[in-house]
Amino acid sequence: MTEAKTDPRILRTRKLIMDSFIDLSSKKEFKDITIKDITTEAMINRATFYYHFMDIYDLLDKALTEVLLVNLNGKEYENSELNEETLISLFTAITDFQTSLSTRCHRGYEDTIARIIRDQLEVIFFRMLELQHPEEVEEGLKLSATMLSWGLYGASMEWRRSSDSVSPEEFIKTAIPYIQNGIGN
Amino acid sequence: MTEAKTDPRILRTRKLIMDSFIDLSSKKEFKDITIKDITTEAMINRATFYYHFMDIYDLLDKALTEVLLVNLNGKEYENSELNEETLISLFTAITDFQTSLSTRCHRGYEDTIARIIRDQLEVIFFRMLELQHPEEVEEGLKLSATMLSWGLYGASMEWRRSSDSVSPEEFIKTAIPYIQNGIGN
């Protein structure tokens, strides 16, 4: 209900900046991308960049979040339950996202990426848990969501490390029983 | 030397509008494209459209000119002579342009398109003639350029009409001797 539509110029400019950044990321390493590069490509003034973002790390953060959200929104977790299907879907969304990033060059920013993934996962988990256990206190659900997000992210790291070419689906399925027994009714 | 750089916001907005229009043109007929459609796609306000263009016909005009210029600029006629090679190059540029337009739907606006092509050809011819005949009076060169532009455009119409699958190069080559004898020293 709290309307207050954001000015379309803001939406347009942010999109131009993010698109340019993502485009440049596929051509250069992150550390070689300068703010002038981005603003030139986006056809906006350098000062305007600072109107929207603190610095280039802020942009990296928000751009990756945006991309991850696009990856996740195709899946519609809004009103779904936390079950085997959604867990598999979430897990493959993460591994897809990381694979798509590996073609770009963000070496040295794994921590940022990890935090972004965990943050988004936590929000999704919390929504699902809230829906499934309306009687529980918020604090408990929050903590569960936190632990699940760390856990699923950790699993994705383990999947990448193992690299014995088992599919993400198969990989996460082996862990699901333990998760389910922990969170099941 | 007469600087007076145009504001980058203007360049950006015009580009957004033109790109959106060209994009929409490949999906709808011109007559079904509304100004709201364009401005929505371009993420700009409808009032801003009128800041840059008189109406949608003005946009059609300028957008086509832009596209044609892109077609022509790859060829670099700036300091070239008016000889067989450049004539062939110009002719194929025109036929390419018209072919690319035929996939879009501008039925009923052939006159506009024709005028745009002739206008641009005339400018190019005049520059070349000026370079090649510095001693001549401007009026004579202007008129020659006008006649050449009409002539070459007419040839392109004839080429489309005949459609006996002879290449544009071959087609125009048959006419070049007459042009050359007319304009040669």
Added chain:
DNA sequence: ACGGAAATGTTGGATATCCAACACATCGGG
């Protein structure tokens, strides 16, 4: 042929963006 809906243009005041200039940090070469 009528009436409502949608598209076209226009306007004045609000706001995002631009510019030029500045101070500061970083870096690589002589």
Added chain:
DNA sequence: CCCGATGTGTTGGATATCCAACATTTCCGT
């Protein structure tokens, strides 16, 4: 070491763009 060159952030005044509202025209269904 120092210097010029390059990148980062910040600022105040100028300007392109937005918005909401309006009048007018075009279109389409009944």
